[in-house]
Structures are given as C-alpha cells and as structure tokens.
Amino acid sequence: MPIIDDYILKNKKIINLTCKQLPHVFKNVDNQEKIKKLLSFIHSFSGKIIFCLNKKEYIQKILKVLIENKIYPQYIEKIIDINKESNFFYTNSKLKNGFFDKKNNILFICTKDLLPIITQNTSIATIIDNTHIQKNNLSQLIFNHPIIHVEHGIGRYQGLTTIKTASIKSEYLIISYAEEDKLYLPVSSLHLISPYTETSIEHAPLHKLGGDEWNKQKQKISKTLYDHAAQLLDIYANRASIEGFSFKKNEEKYQIFSKDCLFQITPDQDQVIKSVLKDMYKSTPMDRLICGDVGFGKTEIAMRSAFLSVSNKKQVAVLVPTTLLAQQHYENFKKRFSNWSFYIDLISRFQNQKQQNLLLQHTKNGKIDILIGTHKLLLKEIEWYDLGLLIIDEEHRFGVNHKEIIKKKYSNIDILTLTATPIPRTLNMAMTGIKDLSIIEKPPAQRLAVKTYIQEYSSTLVRNTILREILRGGQVYYVYNKVKNIINIAERLSKLIPEANIKIGHGQMSNIDLQKVMNEFYNNKFNVLICTTIIESGIDIPRANTIIIENSDHFGLSQLHQLRGRIGRSRYQAYALFLVNNFNKMTINAKKRLEAISSVNNFGGGFSLSNQDLEIRGIGEILGKEQSGHMKNIGFSLYMKLLRNAIDLLKTGEHLSIDKLLKKPLEVELYVSSLLPDNYIVDVNTRLFFYKKIFNAENENNIEQIKNELIYQFGPLPDFSKNLIIIAKIRLIAYKIGIKRIKSNKKIGIIEFNNKNSINTQYLLKIFQDEPNTWKMKNSTTLQFIWHPNDDYLRLIWIKNILYNLSKQS
Template sequence: MHINPLHPPTPKDHDNVITWDNLSGAAISLSIANLSHAQNKPIIVITSDIHAAEKLFHELKFFLNEDENILLFSDRETLPYDHFSPHEDLTSERLHILSQLPNIKRGIVITSISTLMHRLPPKSFLTAHQFCWKIKDSVDLSKIQKELTDSGYRRVEQVIQHGEFAVRGAIIDIFPMGSDTPYRIELFDNEIDSIRQFDIDTQKSISKINEMNLLPAHEFPLTEEAIAHFRTQWRAKFSGNPAESPVYQTISKGQPIGGIEYYLPLFFEKCVTFFDYCPINSVSVSVSVGVSGSNAAEQFWNEIKTRYTQLNIDKTRPLCEPEETFIPVPELFTKLKNFTQIKINSPTPTHTPTLLIDHRQKNPIINLQNFIATNPGKILICAESTGRREILLDLFKRNHLDVQCVENWSAFLHSHSHSRFLTIAPISEALFLPEEKIFLLTETQLFGHAIIPTHRAKKRAQDPDSIIRSLAELQIGALIVHIDHGIGKYSGLEKIITDNIESEYVTLEYADADRVYVPIYALHLISRYASQNPEQVALNKLGTYQWEKTKEKAAKQIRDIAADLLRIYAEREATKGFAFPKPNEDFFAFRQAFPFEETIDQRTAIDAVIDDMCKKKCMDRLVCGDVGFGKTEVAMQAAFLAAINGKQVVVLVPTTLLANQHVQNFQDRFSEWPIKIGILSRLQSTKIQNETIEKIKTGKIDIIIGTHKLLNQKIEYKDLGLLIVDEEHRFGVQQKERIKSLRAHVDILTLTATPIPRTLNLSMSGMRDLSIIATPPQKRLSIKTFIHEFDAGLIREAILRETMRGGQVYFLHNEVATMPTMIEKLQDIVPEVSMTFAHGQMPEKILEKTMADFYHQRFQVLITSTIIESGIDIPSANTIIINDANQFGLAQLHQIRGRVGRSHHQAYAYLLVKSLKTITKDAERRLEAISTLEDLGVGFQLATHDLEIRGAGELLGEAQSGQMESIGFSLYMELLDETVKALKAGKKPPDTFSRAHEPDINLHISALFPDNYIHDVHTRLMLYKRLSTCENSDATQNIKSEIIDRFGLLPEPAQHLFSIAHLKLQAKKLGIHKIEVNKQFGYLHFNDKPNINPKIIIELIQQHHKNYQLSGKNILRFVSVEKPDERIHLVDALLNKLS
C-alpha cells in the first residue's frame, strides 16, 4: 500500500494494528509528524535502538510546529547489571518525562526497545516525592531539608548539578531534577519571600518566578521506610551474611551505590513498565530500521541473561533475577497489544538521483540545476548547520542559483513566493513527493556523503593568555609575585573605606606578617608564583633590597637568554620564504569535502595557518589541541594548499605505526585529487626505500609521510615547501636540531596534544605563533578517570564492562621485562577474553601485524607499553588501565589517556598504583591533576599544570632553573617576553624590572564591582586582573560588554571602574604617570618626556589661569568638581585637550 507522508492513514478506534509500508528516511518522520497533527492523542514511537530514536527525534523537531510536544525518553546508558549509575542530567531528563507522561493529552514520545525493557518505579513513588513551592507558602526550614534528603538530594556547599541543594541561613539553593536551571529560594521567617533562577557558573540570580516544581533526585527512594523494605527484601532473597556485602551495608546507611538501579525490585512491592505511565488512549508506532523490533528485543534479552550469568558469581554483590529487573520479550509484546498499533515495516531504500557537486567542472552545480529544470515544483535543500547553510548559499550565489532561506518545514509549505528554498535541518535522506511536486534534497545527494554536524561545546576553553595569567583559580594562601615587593601569600580581597569611599584591594602577606594592599587597578603588578616546591619557598621581607637584587640577577640572565633566542629566530624573520597564492576554488572544494563540520576553533586554526602560508615570511605555527580534536584536518588543508601549488610536503611522525595510519587517512582524504602520497619507513625493503627517495628527488611524490628518516640530509627534495611535525617533543636532540635548521627555509606546522613546557612558552613569548583547538567534536564524552590501588576485582570489572558492550581495552604496563608475568596475571583474572601484547622492542613487522589485528578487533585486550602514546586511533577501544601510573609525567598521562574516548561511548581510564600511601607527593599531585581534569580540551591547561608540578627547569636548560625559582615562572616568562620585545625593537633592556610606568589614578570615588553585583570573589579577582592588563579601549569594551551580558547593567561603582580604565589608557599614551583628583583640586604628574605639545599646556594656562597652574616642573594643577561623574568627565575632557 502506497503511503503519502503528508496524509498517512490513521487508525480508527476499532483498529488494533495497521501497517505503513514502503517508507524510509525522512518519509517516516514526516508521516509520524502528520499523524500527530491528525490525532488528538499521545503517540509513543518505538525504535530498534537508541541511535535511531535520537535521529528520529531531531527529524521530527524539524517537521513539527514549535508548540507541539515532543520528548525523547533516553536510555540509562549503562550495561545490564552495571556497577555505574546514569549521569545526573540523564536521570533528570528521564524523571521529567515520567512525571509528564500520564497527563500528556497530545504529542510524541520517542524511545527504544532496550529502554522499554527496563522496569521502572511505580507512579506512586513519583507522586509521593513531588513538591510544588510557591511565593508566600509557609514552610519549615528543617522540614524542607528532610524532604529534600528523603527525595535523594545531596547537600553541598555550592550547587552546580542536578540533585544538589545548599542552605545558607535563610537561603536555599536547589537544582531540581527535570529543570534546566537551578533555583534560589529566600525565606522571610517561615514564608517563601522569593524564588529566583540562577546561573551555575556565576552563581548569580537571573530572574524571579512565582513557583517551582520538585521531582525526586533518583528513580529509587532513600527514605527510612524504603531502606527498611530494601533490607527485608535482601535478606529474604539472597543467601549469605548481609554484613559481608558492601552493597547492603552502603544502602543501609542511606547512601546510593553505582548500579543501584538494578536493585530497584528490592525497594518496591512491585515495579512497573514504561507502558504503565502511558495514557490508555496512546497510539504506539513501531519503527523497524534494519532490524525488526522483536529481533532487537531478543538480542537485548540475550545480553541481559549473559551479563547475569557472568556477573552473578560475586557473592558480595548478588543480582536480582532478569525477569524482576527487566521485561521479558513475550511480556513486552503483550503490553503493546493494549494500545492501538502502527507498524512501519523494514524500509525500502529511496531511489533518488545523485546530484553531486563537482568543483572540477566549470559549473559545479550543473547536476542540481538540471534536476531543478526537469522537476517543476517546490524544492527544499537541507543544510546540517548554519555554517553549512552559509557555504551552500555562497556556492549557489557564485553559480547564479537563486534560493530563499526558510526557518522550518511549515514556513516552506506555506511560502508561495518562490520555488527553491534552503533551510537548516538534520535530514540525511532525501524525500520526493512527485504528486504534490515537493522535493526535499539533502547534503548527502549534493556531496556524496552526509556531513556530520559538530555541536558546539557548552563550555569553551579560555584563550592562552587568561589560562596562564588569570588569577581565577587563586586560593587563599597561594603564592603571588608582586613585581615591586617580591614573593608573598595571597590573603584575599579586602574592602577598605576611606573618607566614605569604598575601595577593594588584594591583600598580600610577606615575611614577619607584614602586609601589602594592592589596589584593584594595579593587578598588572602581580602574577601567580609557579614553582616545583612551593611549600619550601621563603616569603620576601619588605623594606630590604633583597628582592631588587634578585630581580637584577634574573634580569641579567634573562637578557642573555633573550639574545640567544633572537639569534635562533632572526634567520627565520630575515629570510624570505615562499608566499603561497591565496586559496582558490580547488582549495575551497577540498575544504568543503571534509565529512564533518569544522568546529569554531578548528576553523580559526585553519584560517590562521593558511594566512601564514600566504605571507613571505616562513610560517612557524604550533597547533595545540586535545587528542582527536581535529588537528590532522588542519594539517591536511595546509598540505593541500602546498601540494596544489607545486610544493612538496613532509609529514614527520614519531612512530612507524602512526606513519601508516596517517598514510591511510591522507589517501582517503586526497583520493579525489591528483596528489601523490608516499611513505618512507624502516619496514620497507631497501629497494622500495631507494625508489621512494628517488621519487622525492624527482618530485613524483607530493606528500611524503614518515619518521625521522625523512630528516636525513642525504634525502634531496625537489621543492620542499611545508614541514608538518606531529608531536615534536617525541623526537631526539639530533632530529630537533635538524628541524630547527629547516625553520628558516620552509613553512613549519607543529601539531601537539600537550605541548612540553619549552614548546608552549616559546609560543607564548611570540617566537612561534600559537593556535588552540579546544572544542570537542560531536558526541565526544569526557573520560571518567579513577585512581586506585592494583586490584584484581577492579581490573576484571573494568575489562568485562568494556568487552560486554563490544569494546576493547588497553592495559598499559611499561616494563617490557615483566610483561610476560603481567599477561599471565591478567589471563588468570579474565580468562574469557582474548589478549595480545605490543611493545617497542618487538620486530617492527610483528608489531605492525599485532596492531593491525587489534585494530580489526581480533583481540579484546592489548597489553602494551607506551608505544600507543602517539596517534594510534582505535575508536572501539574505550577503556584504558594504566599500571604504575605514578611513574608517568602529567603530559604523558594525558596523552596516553587520550587513546580512549574517540567515539560517542563513555570512556574510562583507571590509574593504578601499588600503594596510595607510598607514592611521592609530586606523583600524587600529578594523579590528582589528571583525575580532576576530566573535561575535554584540557590539554593546554594541563601543560601549565605540568610546569607547576615538575618545575620549569627544562624550559631553557638547568642553568636558568635557579632564577626561575627565585622570581617564579609566570614573572620569569613575562620578563623574558618584555626583554625579547625590547631587543627586537633595538632598545636596551632595563637592568631591573618595575611597572612604575603604569599610570596611578586616584579620583577619590568608589570604583569596584560591588558584592551584590558579582559576589564570587574569584570571579571579581579575575575580572579586575583582566581589566588592569588591558592595552587598548577595544579590550576594555569587550570586557565591559561581557560583564553586562553575564551580570546585568553596571552599577555606578562598576561604571567608575571602566571610566578609570579608559583614563589610564589615555594617560599612558600622553606620558602621565599619576592623576590625583579630590573634590577641590586635581593634579597631573607628567613623565620627564611626556607625549604632549608644550604649547597646548601654555595656552591652557594663559586662557584659564584661574583653573590651571603649573606646580613645579612636571605637575599641572587644576580646579576640580564635587560630583564623582562630573569629576570623571572633567579629567576625560582635559586629557582629550592635551592629546
């Protein structure tokens, strides 16, 4: 039967099952959307897996109107009988839908077969733990706290995620399950005075509301009655002593354990199913894509039984029977029969014409234009994102195809002013409705493959400068360097009132408990002190010459280092390199063929690299991005620009394994282009190596990939234009020297996941240009990281939970001599999994075969040395166990951990040590740092952590480490940067360093961020620091707009703060080092050589001698005004006159 997706057959009340045949792709979602329009009932859509459910959810959102209800009931994303619980955000979504479901009158709920097969808490549980609080309600604070605790909410100091609450006096902060934002409840006596939404990051209230709803924090209860019921059920069900079970003991104390959801039957008299929450008049729609619903259910049931059999051997963690925790297949389909059913049978593929865009043709969109000409009607072209839409718009415009943009499907249907439209929609398969003359085209037809959209990460990494120099993470007691006073301790922000004027100061403590108060406008004078052993650092003594002598000594050494650095890089600056032509159509065609959407950071990095290559100066750029964040694509686009313009490209990698992988990736990416790619490897025969070297010499290879063998001076290049270095810090001294010698002659692009300190800080000293890619790709989850002592039970669980979901495991053991013993031990722990091993001392051909076998999933566990550290990409490996993790550096741990988590599955890293009690303090700090930085895109911050932990001795050689320790790493780098700039400009660097040249401005007015405006001390401190270091008005305006956006309109003291920042910039340009203004008089203190025409000052005094007078040689006195705002305008106008 032919189904028209615009008017699909709807079930009559007496129909029990109807079938929709011959539907596929977007036709399925459009049909369901129109069913929803026609039915005044809830529609439950069931897919064969959660991936299909998510795809359908996004498509339906496009086809439905904005006001129509559509929900996705997600999977828990844990394995049957897992020892992990779902993420709080996931539980929040699930509880939100379960609470809404019984009362839904109309709308669509989408879920998968496996999700339906989990038993759920009864509806009465949600009802009992659901609250509604309104303004003016009478409440009891202690009763509220008990209700929250009984509902599973955790009390914390600061609320940041779902299921948490905090109490501060008469204020309660809470992040309810099912809510997008947390709430702040303020009590007046026993009455709710206000309810406000607030921002998690700033902790600032956003808007007021009149009432809020509260759901339980979990899908299980933790009340005293529920725990008593759990204990009774446990003892009745399981044999053995409950006192020996950590599960029983922990839950008995009212604390949830990982995987508690699989003990749900012990908390209730009877668990229910998802169908028990659905209104009885619901219509169920079963969508079978590839595999039928019954097959998918059978597969999942078999997995449940297998997991039960394998895991039910641990007597301390007995399991509930599968039938108690999950719904057997016959019961599932019996439940379905209670509802009107629509079945969409296995879809037939839609035969749609290929309309490939071919950039090599004079008219690349000729196929699309021919289709439009032969198919009169309305055509809608779907782009995956705003960025993709703009690319298509530009392409169509250049080739004279007129299209009109529309917001959604409804706008397209109701628009009659045009026939060709473009929209943003997550549709991957075309939809043809020839009878209605409607054609929906997708990027798959235009480009030959789907463009995978990359959704922007919610949190972005900061720019390099703020990561290093920001004071945002400063804790009380942290060491600080003041450029004039030396090393002290940060004691906090302090407000001081003088003459009724409130000012804020950073308080620093020095030796003998002396204190220095640093005004907030002078925070450019302080920086964090980073050292290897901060606890052993002595504070400076005020009022002595000790600090000045230390600075002079450091300054002398810094001048020598700066001169050496300049010699190294002078040749690069002086030598004219090859300026590549600006990118042409070919380059943009290559760029558009990238099968993913570029992230913002990736796009910025690519643009910067291409811009560098088009300059006459040789490029030397470092691209720093976490593992898997798209650095290779940056390299490929650079390589394409070089190769298409007749230059050869060398891609240098640290290992043969990585070289092989790069060759495959490059060949795939360049397959459509006449660019020859080759590899030079020790694994090749001498004959092949010689042939390859000859092809390099004659220019028959455009892009050559290999290890350090490519740096051999015997190899002659016909015309080398670009050197791409992957993980430079993995190469030896000789190779680095050779790379250094090439820097002055060819463009060099260095890729790294975690730059070593030297590389990082040469970038930051302006010697090399730096790009950071900190946006994770789509669906890339952060890696859950655990520190644990070596434990056979933990290792078994970690390996099985990965292999049970079809994944693979790296077990990193870096002692080759003891590897056979470790393999035997692991085989005893998990005899049922297949294992192999790999290390750098194996013959390379055997090593290559081993890695190929693991890549093709012929083995489940790879016991390996650090050979996996660089670049080997195995998406199915999502668990890594690192033995003796305390033996590794932080940068290396991060690099190794990055081998997992390269797909959308949750990845796990286990850092094992022999004993947590005996590891060194240094190793403990490294492990703590890596375990706390689970966020994606932390590679850059991690390198700076490494500097603090390991010390900065390696930065420029051991001889300098003493001076770095004496003045601190941040200040050392700042002074080095200033010295380099001075030498570059041909100026003599100063003998010591001070910041006296920064103008000191005191207008005797309150200029600060009030507590009630920005009440987080760290946030205020960071913003004060940023504002004090602004070098132009654009920078201050950017901060101002950011603050208004985050915190609202500026209060008067904050407005004054920005006004003073503006005056400071003006004063600095004019050569005024101090401005002092009170209610009566003002004083401008000029430098010895101010940047002011003396005639202006003379005319000012002559024309307004009552208001202006010279006081001494370098001071201009003027009459002031009483009101603060007028005082600011007076000084601003005076500085404008002088300029």
C-alpha cells in the same frame, strides 16, 4: 587560552569554596557571622552542593549547624558520608540514580579523595575544607605560598583584607615579607604580582621590604634580559632574512581537495588553515606551531598544507614519533589523496636495506611526493629532490637533539608543527614569538568530554568498567606499561572477564604482528587491547571509548592527557579510569598530576596542562642553564614578562634599563569605595579571580562581559562593585592615552600625564573654557580638577566621560 578558573566558572558551575573561612565555620560553630555567610551561600545557590570534609568531626558540626538552622529538610534532600562507600561503581551508580538525577538541591558530604569522582557531575558546588585540592589549580594564589612583586620582591600571600580609610572601603592583598613586614596591595594592582615556584614553599628566599637585595638582583637581571632579548631579535631577523619558497595559490584545485574532506571543518580549523596557507604563500619560511587538544582535528590541517605543497610540485616530509602513528598517517593520507595522482610512501625501521635504498632513491629523484616516517626522516642519507614542507606531528615527543638536526637539515623550508601538549621549550618559543602560534580552541561538534575517574585498583571495578563498554559495542584500551608482565595481565583479565575478546600490543613485537593487532582492533575484530604507551601518540580509533590505565600515578601529566585523548574521538561518551595501587603511597607530585588531570577534564585542557606540568616540574627545564639561573631569582612569570618588555624596548631602539623594563604602573586612587564585598562573593579565590579578570580586561566590552558574568552568577552588583567596574574602565582609557596618575581626595583631584601621551588637546582647551572653575593646569603635565557631583558613582562616570573625550582624536 582560558585558564582553569575560567573553565570551572564558565562551563561547569563548580564553585570551590576552599577558603580559610570555612574550616573556621566548622571549628567555631558559635561564630554567627560566619554561619550566616555559609547559610546565605546555600540559600543563594541553585545547584547541588557537596561538602567535602576532611575530618569526621566536621561532619557532625556542620550537620548540627544546618539542622539547627532548619536547612536540612528544606534545602537538602539527603546527607551521606560518601567515604563509607568503598566501591566506586556502587557509589557512582548511586549518585546517578539515587541523587543526581533529581532536580532538588542536594548536600553531599564526603572526604576529599572522592571529590574527583563526584565533580564529574555538572552543576555542583563543592565546599572543601582545606586548600589541598585547590593545589591542582597552580595558577591560583594559595595562602602562605610565595609570590613575587615587581617592586618589592618575594613575599608570601596572606589573603585578602578590606581596609577602610576615611570611610573609603577597598580590598587589598596582604603580602608578608622578611622580618614580619607586610605590604597591602590594592586589588587593582594584581598585575604586579606573579607566582614564584622556584623553590619549595618553605624555602622561598623572602625579601626585606624596602631592602636593597631585590633591587640588586633586578639590576643584574636586566643585563641578562638585554642579552636574551637581543639574541631573540637576532633570531627573528635571521628568520626574516632567509629566502624560502613562496607557494602559489590554485584555488580551483584546492577547493576540490577541500570538498573531499568527509566532515565539515570547524571555524577554528578553518582559521588555522587560513593562517598556514598565508604563511606558505609568503617567501619567508613558515615556522608555525599548531596547538589543538587531542582529537581536535589537526591532521586535516596537515593534509591541506601538504596538498598546497605537492600541487606546487614540492615534496612533503611528515615526521611522527612512532611507527604505529606513521602507519596510521600513511593509510589516512593515501585515502585522503586517493583522487589525486600524488605518490605517498612510508619509511620505517622495519624495512630491509634494499627497500630503504629504493625509497631513498625515489625521494632523491622526486618520485615520492609525500614521505611519512619516524626519526628515519632525519637520517643524513636522506636527500630530497625538492622539499617544500616539513610537518612535525606530536612535536612534544621529539628531543632537543632531533630539533637541532631539523634546524640544520631543514633551515629554509616551511615547517608546520602540531601538538596537543607543547613542551616547555616550545611554549617558550611561542611565548617569545620565535615561532608563530595558532590554537584550535574548540573540538569538532558533538564531542562529549571524557569522564575521568581516579580509583584504587579493584578487580570488580575493572570488570564492571570493561563490561559496560563492550556491552554497548565499544572497545577498551587497557594500558599496562611493563612488557615483561603484560602476558600475565592478559591472563588475569581473560579470567576476570571471560565475555571479552582480548589481545596484546606493545613496541617489542615485530612490526608485522603489531600492525596486524592494530588493524584487527581498528576493524573491531576484538574488543580489549592490552597495550603499553605505544598508543599514546595520535592513534585514532573512534569505536574505542574506554581507557583503563594501571599504575597511572607513574605517568607524566601530558602522557596521561595523551592517553586519555585516545578515547572520546567521536560522538560517544567516553570513560577513563586511572588506577593506582594505594592512594596513601602516592608521591606528592603524583597526587598533583592526578588532581590536575581530573580537574582538566574538559576539552582544550592540553595547553593548560602543559603550563601546570611546567610549574610542577619547575622552570629549570624551560631554557638554557644560563637564563634559568637568573630566572630562579625572579620567577618564570616575571622573567617572561620582563623579557617581552625588553624585546619591545629594543625594537624601538631605546636604551634598556630596569626602570624602563618595569614600566611604572598607572596609579588610580579616586576616593570611592570599590570592591567585591565578601557577602556578595564568599570565596576569597573567586573574588581574586574576578579582580584579576576585571583589571586585566583588554577593552570595555570585556569588562561589560565580566560584569554580566558576575550578575549572572552572584546577583545584582552592589554599589561598591559598580564603582569597581567603572574604575577598571577609567584605568583602561587612562592607560591608553598615556596618563601616569589619577588621584583625588574628597574635593579635588589631579590627572598627571606621561611626557609621551596622546590626549586630545582641543578637548582639553574646551573644558578649560566651558568649566573654568573646575579645571586648571597645575604644571606642564598635571591637571587639577574639583569634584562636582556628590554621588560616588556619578563622580566616576563624570571622570570617565572626561577621559573618554580626551582620548578621542578629532
């Protein structure tokens, strides 16, 4: 799953210079060093540049700096204070026609609330003057925010610093602890820290460096982790022991069914379908979660698995959250299976008792092959002739109670769960491996990312937005979530846009009326549907490509994402306009949600939004009460990390202790300067991002890719950064063969092995023979060496080659 940083850097080329440095540039215009950095950035960047400044006085200051340095005429076409422009559409069209179509570099000056609008445009660098907007990326470290270090506990992140000891330069993360102690953490050890979001920022319970408190907490937690891991292993074992049905392949029929699909499935869809079918061929019951963002084509996967089931004479239940979606699926399944004689039916709360009884009878006697329905499918009275597969669509919409019923009622059949925005509990199950997980990462071809705007309500804006859509022949969802007033909204909009043909749809209408409206909308009989969130789940109307949501600050994050997912489902550009009444009156969490939704404006954001949602809401929601208490002490990320280690240890039958859980990290100190200098990458968060990426890389190829990414974005690697890349590769190999520590001073060094290692002893003997003056055994697990070449880079290459050969088994 790409994290947001990744997305920003890879796809949009937005560089956020939200660092503590920049305000100083503005406040302290005499600081030549900082001005130089800023100017070098402007010179090096070939896209468009926005300065997003909070205070008017900064605008004056930066203008002064730029004009004094003759930057203005050469690099900047125009400087405007966008904040003066109150009407978004005016601003936006101006952006499009006036500035952003031009190839020259542009400097934009604006205040932060307008940033989401401007960043819709590609190739923009934004320079933001405080950390406010960055909060939307919660996975990133924020100055002064609490973080947790596995060995030292909770402290506060205080930025990065370069430290030079005996001519060696490296970069360190500063973490402050209680009593003003500070820890300097080498960037190669970033994996030891995790975010801590359990309390408000101010109330984080900081630990004392070297104190006992943290160790005590960890000891306590190891017991809980043990129990939790054992419980999970029990679940895996139970699952593996349940005997299910193993479906038989019928390649010929399956190929015919696949060929009927109206589109070419994407490689991701293909991969996911293969995993699903493979599960179904096995005799243990499938429990697989398919995560694919809104509109990515999960339904076809459901249909193909259903086909395998019914062609094995096994019934299929398709459980969906709303009657509207049930109806849509019913029609789509009927169309998709129209060349086959399988019997498909729909159960809903709108059927009368007689109709329902008949359905129940047909389900019991096996007449029905595929039954689609809402919670009705969970009724006690439903009995199946021979059920083989349960498909749960929009899993995030079902509560714990429903899931309990499912577990009991459908314990030994195959279950396929589909979701775009998994809820924390499900995410957790996938993370701990209780469920198998497949992800559809990419959308079908020809999709365009929805353009999202967050604006205060304005009737002109609403009129313009609706008109633009209907004039190009498209349709509009207008979401207003209070049934009581919805009729007034319809009147207001009819007056405002007499050109539009408007109708209402909501959950309190009779099923027949609602169905009629939806059918008419589907068939383009009118062009604006004013509706509640009933459309939120799965509704698929390719011609509807604008959505306007009133009071969008009252909606949850995944709800907003789902609603936006109703548009942009074909090849047309779609627009989402999230309206709020008053920016200044929004709650902090509402702001965070809207910032998050506008930042995840791309495809595949559902998964990261789920994670962000989790962080906004706090982790209390993820597990039962018992574990969440303990998690509060150590933070969600660390808890999950330790839990995974605990499961691994238990599997090997090892005794579990906190030291083992923490897996002492590998130490590499090689007496060479290695860092990404701040004149190479100015922004501290971007540096951190790359450090994390480099040291988390899974193999050498990944490191090479990151190196190329750096060169592409920031130019040729400085020498110190070349060293960093080699050190990352050294760490990878060292870890793989079971090395505990590599350490050196200017002349000699040591390589210390773990007791369990996989080094090639033949090669070890060979180096003793070939270079007797260089190598000796210091003790049974430690090798000592003398450094040969003088050049730092060559030394690193030398040691890397030695390790590489030690890792090769003959």
